[in-house]
């Protein structure tokens with residue numbers, strides 16, 4: 001018997017999400033998301049400015065500063081964080097470019113754990129599973145709790161390794 005060296009489906013779809021993320025023009029974050037029904041790919045999206053509007057590579061990132069409460073050495077501290085608000089997040093673009101009927105009972109594979117706003121929108125979009133790779137600790141607690149309340153399977157591919165050619169050059 002010839003051994004089956006094909007990738008499992010989780011790896012297959014997460015690889016596609018990472019390939020899609022390479023389309024992003026934001027130098028701070030490359031996020032890709034795909035919609036999957038069964039084993040069928042129904043849509044792809046990445047983070048970017050609305051089409052026809054200058055993106056981060058042309059106009060630069062649009063930086064917003066905010067303070068975030070984090071634990072440092074067991075103590076709560078306020079840390080100033082910067083993020084780019086020019087782009088529509090990959091998960092939101094995925095919802096804008098797919099049909100509700102296709103989303104019912106589908107899975108979303110996304111390179112990064114969704115932020116609170118995206119998670120809220122995904123929860124109301126008809127999908128029943130979210131699979132992600134890179135953690136986003138800031139919103140993780142409340143996002144995980146909400147997914148549980150909603151009955152959406154929410155899981156991280158912990159041992160997954162992205163295709164090397166998709167490794168993004170990210171400025172921090």
Ligand SMILES: [Zn+2]
Nearest residue numbers: 026056061084
């Ligand atoms: Zn940007």
Ligand SMILES: [Zn+2]
Nearest residue numbers: 089114115118
């Ligand atoms: Zn988001």
